[in-house]
Amino acid sequence: MSDRVLVNADLKFVQDVMKAGGGDLNKCYQCSTCTVACPLTPEGAPFPRKEMISAQWGIKDKLIKNMDPWLCFHCNDCQDQCPRGAKPGDVMAAIRNMVIAEISVPSFISKATASLSGSIGLLLIPMIIIAAVIFAVKEPNLAEGQIIFSRMLPVTFIDLIFVPTALFALFTGFLSIKKLIGGLKEAYPPGPDGEPLGEALINVLKDIMTHKDFKECGINAPRNIAHMALFYGMIGLAITTACVVVIHYGNLFFGWFGYDTPLPFFHPVKLLGNISALAAVTGIFLIAGRRMTSDIIGNTVFFEWMLITDILLIIVTGILAQVIRVAGIYPLAYIVYYCHLVFVFFLFAYAPHSKMGHMFYRTAALVYSRYSGRSKSVGVNLLEMTKQELPEKT
Ligand code: SF4
Ligand code: SF4
Incomplete structure (x- = not known):
């Protein structure tokens, strides 16, 4: 039996990422071509595929604490290869813009x-x-x-x-x-x-x-x-x-x-x-x-x-x-x-x-x-970080 996962989705965050430049986010079907094409991603927990799904699901809290949007230099090599036109490079840039909006004081x-x-x-x-x-x-x-x-x-x-x-x-x-x-x-x-x-x-x-x-x-x-x-x-x-x-x-x-x-x-x-x-x-x-x-x-x-x-x-x-x-x-x-x-x-x-x-x-x-040590491939799986204990089914 597969694990059940509870995700705290923030749908407003999804809309905000789309408005901040990631408008084609929802076209992504998780083929991972972008991750293979990216010249900058470390091997452990590579990007940007996992950020695409996290942004689609509105996992805001974890994306705000994610290092990888800052390792992306918006070169768009991934975007060029994406078969769905989901523009992963733009989504990474939009996530960075959203992070600035979240962390900057006031x-x-x-x-x-x-x-x-x-x-x-x-x-x-x-x-x-x-x-x-x-x-x-x-x-x-x-x-x-x-x-x-x-x-x-x-x-x-x-x-x-x-x-x-x-x-x-x-x-x-x-x-x-x-x-x-x-x-x-x-x-x-x-x-x-x-x-x-x-x-x-x-x-x-x-x-x-x-x-x-x-x-x-x-x-x-x-x-x-x-x-x-x-x-x-x-x-x-x-x-x-x-x-x-x-x-x-x-x-x-x-x-x-x-x-x-x-x-x-x-x-x-x-x-x-x-x-x-x-x-x-x-x-x-x-x-x-x-x-x-x-x-x-x-x-x-x-x-x-x-x-x-x-x-x-x-x-x-x-x-x-x-x-x-x-x-x-x-x-x-x-x-x-x-x-x-x-x-x-x-x-x-x-x-x-x-x-x-x-x-x-x-x-x-x-x-x-x-x-x-993230630059040497130590990474985190955003979805793993999001899992929460669910009560046993009765
Ligand atoms: S952004 Fe494009 S290349 Fe990357 S996983 Fe989604 S569909 Fe595939
Ligand atoms: S835009 Fe960012 S995620 Fe895409 S290939 Fe370039 S560095 Fe990698």
Whole structure:
């Protein structure tokens, strides 16, 4: 006689996964071709077939604690081979989006970032805060004299807005990662095959810097170049911002540099910023172009579009603000700079709740994967984890 299994199905979760990009989930008939095709799955408890059935059955609690959606890099080799068009790569991406919605704290922000109306609501917060500070501190005669952005919003007040914003993102990000790792720990207790934590961290950082996992992709290999351009462009922009802060405060408090911001066009930091912006924009256009024209990319939902749109808006308004300022066009330069600050706030404040969060969650999960030994094939059977004792039949 076969075992009886009680499954706590969450049908709303099934609908949510379908809305989050896994719309073809129910076409899956469990043939396992996808699992054979996947270049990244470990041998023990391989994916994505088991995630397909878990998502169809709405086994939400276990999927939230499942490591494997984070080991998937959405290369779509499985999707290409699926005989039913069930799009397993998209389902894995949708599960990741759902996990971000579940673990991020507070969760209402991540729910808002998944829709246009919610994102507009979130955008209103920096619009109001930044406008209120500008009207409180701006020089009264902005129309006269040179256009200097600090006349509208002094750097000290920018810091008073953005330092608490960064702290909010760090704090909520920390809580969310703690929740993610807590779930993974329950499902994958550290085993004898695991690497020491420091070694796991270094190996994951090496893999990320070289995009090792992206390079395993078969049909979707060009995505590696696009993602790398965006990734290194963003790192360059982050370094540029850090240098600008050091130059400004180093000069203000210690007289280190003998000059202040804005920096001249050929200053090395300015050049780094402009080259990084160019790399990031190139990456964004390659990603967007492929999403719109290639059949093998699969579904892209608003949540995913929002990240590259916001980064693009930050870069475009940042460059335009420089150009319009030099051209002396008042008040357009100030308006564009204000928009730039609003988009930057949106990216940083909501990073743990948006698609941007995948950078940190995936990194944390990959480190834990090596630490626990999952990367060396120690896996769990989601359905086994779901079995519950049933009373004996009478
Ligand atoms: S997703 Fe497609 S390939 Fe994978 S088990 Fe289902 S039907 Fe088969
Ligand atoms: S999208 Fe790629 S990495 Fe993800 S399950 Fe499919 S084949 Fe594996």
